[in-house]
Amino acid sequence: MKAAQSILHTLALPVVLVATWWVVSFDSTNVYFPSLQRILQAFPATWLDGGMESRLVVDGFASVWRLLVGFVVATVIAVALGTLIGLLPRVRAYCEPTLELFRAIPGPVLVPIIGLFAGIGDTMKIIVVLLGCLWPILLNTVEGVRAVDSVMIDTAKSYRLSPRRRIVKLILPAASPQILAGMRQGLSVGIILMVISEMFAATNGLGFTVVQFQRNFALPEMWTGIIVLGLLGLVASVFFQIFESRSLRWYTGMRRAARDA
Template identity: 60%
Template sequence: MTPRRGWERLLVRAVFVLALPALLVALWWLASDGSTNVFWPPLRTIVKTFPDVWTRERLRSDVWPSLWRLACGYLLAAVVGIALGTLIGSYRRVRAFCEPVLEFLRAVPPPVLVPVIMLFAGIGDSMKIVVIASGCVWPVLLNTVEGVRAVDPVMTETARSYGITGPARLGYLVLPAASPQIFAGLRQALSIGIILMVISEMFAASDGIGFTVVQFQRSFAIPDMWTGILVLGLLGFVLSVVFQLVERRVLGWYHGLRASTRRSR
């Protein structure tokens, strides 16, 4: 593929990614332009207020703590989910033993556990990290279990016949084969983590994006509150793009295999 061809594909992809958000912003701008409702300010007012609210100092005092808690809770959920999912998916008896408990715990909404977690973890950062991890772990765990279970039996038998067992089998066969499913769970967990980050910061917090949005709402600073919502939307978009770049990098072999399969049809 020539460099010009690559730039053309990149430009077309950028247009597809940005077209819908641009259309929605334009519709929001037009729909709210003449609004006199205090709870539905014009978008131009929100945009004008944005740089006055989200200064460098506020980004350091509110956005950075939120990102830190999200990163810690998300990484904790990823490690625990992949480790337990690999164990449960590899052994049928372990899976049969754990499945009822997993289904019960998965059905419990993580926000309901916030008061309970506060009793044991206090009201500091540890509580918020545990809340985020408690919600993010399930999509990672369940997708890992399914990915490990779906490993090709032929490849498993081939590895066994060549004496590839233990950590070598785990690192060269099981985890690579299950990695598409694992990344699907990680993608789901990312959106759940952002939601739980905000919810956890609404309980007994002194900083963070969720805390700041609630403070704006309680003081009837409605345009400022809407700027916080915009920050959350932009944060989710940026994290999604970063995740896609990492996924493309790690699963390059998988996407290349799918592309070659489509071309051969």
């Protein structure tokens, strides 16, 4: 009953929005804003025809692959580097202003530069996604590592835990709520950069497909591409939420206990 109710609450607004779109656009004659009905009619032929050769599989896979590799590699580098910077005040003092500067550079401006030396293949797109994801994860990791409780650190020291064990059993779990917050930001930046890098110079991928349709004035098809991208973002966010709530079960439990006390 509770679950049914929460699903109802989650779906209520999307249903209202889609219905509104449907009704308002129903007799649209505007070439740029075709009716939702026409867009949905164009959807199956555009994305699903061809089975394993369909656009959804081929271009979807190309995009998701670039996003995933960039995001995962960025996470590994950012957590490793962030832990190091967070643990060593000296290094932090040198790095922090520079990191803030790099973070302020908008990711999309990197596309032409990286294109110069990494070409227009997968490598370029992965590097763009990676560099975009890196900063939020890195800075959040540094903050999380810095904020580890001093009594816990003294406990680990007094029981003579080795540096490796201290990092694995204390520093990383303690910083994990912030690391995951950084990863969530990084993921949404990554999706944006994935699309932009594909729009710029590519031969496949979702961003490429959308631009391709636009250039050929296949506007209902272009709109279906935007719907696919929206759904991709939704799926990514759902998967991330599942991952987050599983990793941070202790954290949510602790906060609930503190609130009830």
